[in-house]
Amino acid sequence: MTNELQGRPAQIAAMRERAEADMRRIGVDAEFIDLLVETFYQRIQAHPRLGPVFDARLAGRWPQHMEKMKRFWSAIALKTGAYGGKPVQAHTGVEGLVPELFPEWLGLFAATLTDIAPTPEARDWFMTTAERIAKSMFLALFYNPADDAPAAPAA
Numbered sequence: 001m002t003n004e005l006q007g008r009p010a011q012i013a014a015m016r017e018r019a020e021a022d023m024r025r026i027g028v029d030a031e032f033i034d035l036l037v038e039t040f041y042q043r044i045q046a047h048p049r050l051g052p053v054f055d056a057r058l059a060g061r062w063p064q065h066m067e068k069m070k071r072f073w074s075a076i077a078l079k080t081g082a083y084g085g086k087p088v089q090a091h092t093g094v095e096g097l098v099p100e101l102f103p104e105w106l107g108l109f110a111a112t113l114t115d116i117a118p119t120p121e122a123r124d125w126f127m128t129t130a131e132r133i134a135k136s137m138f139l140a141l142f143y144n145p146a147d148d149a150p151a152a153p154a155a
Contacts, residue, residue: 019079027118
């Protein structure tokens with residue numbers, strides 16, 4: 001048991017080192033993550049449909065949200081362990097958050113990556129990750145198993 005507990009910090013450190021090395025190879029570091037978050041959320045705020053939904057929820061708290069999103073993406077890309085939030089709970093009950101906004105969010109994220117990603121590999125990695133996150137969030141917020149119930153046979 002003691003060896004297992006002592007090995008865990010080393011395992012976590014090795015995982016972070018691998019993640020940082022992998023991200024470095026595709027041009028991603030903490031500075032890029034900061035730029036990505038800043039650029040993307042500036043575009044969110046200016047977007048005619050996404051902006052009002054985000055601003056209604058974050059008015060007066062944008063700086064805190066930006067820092068949280070930087071920690072979120074750093075935790076995912078660089079395995080920093082810096083994010084400990086509950087994204088599904090944070091998005092549950094957000095006024096105006098409807099399924100139709102998810103493709104717009106992803107489209108804006110893709111456009112941001114196209115404009116600023118340091119390499120095509122970085123763009124692809126972040127886009128694939130964002131799509132997976134969006135699908136998970138969408139299912140958590142909007143999926144209803146009853147919608148999958150088989151239709152009654154025609155009489």
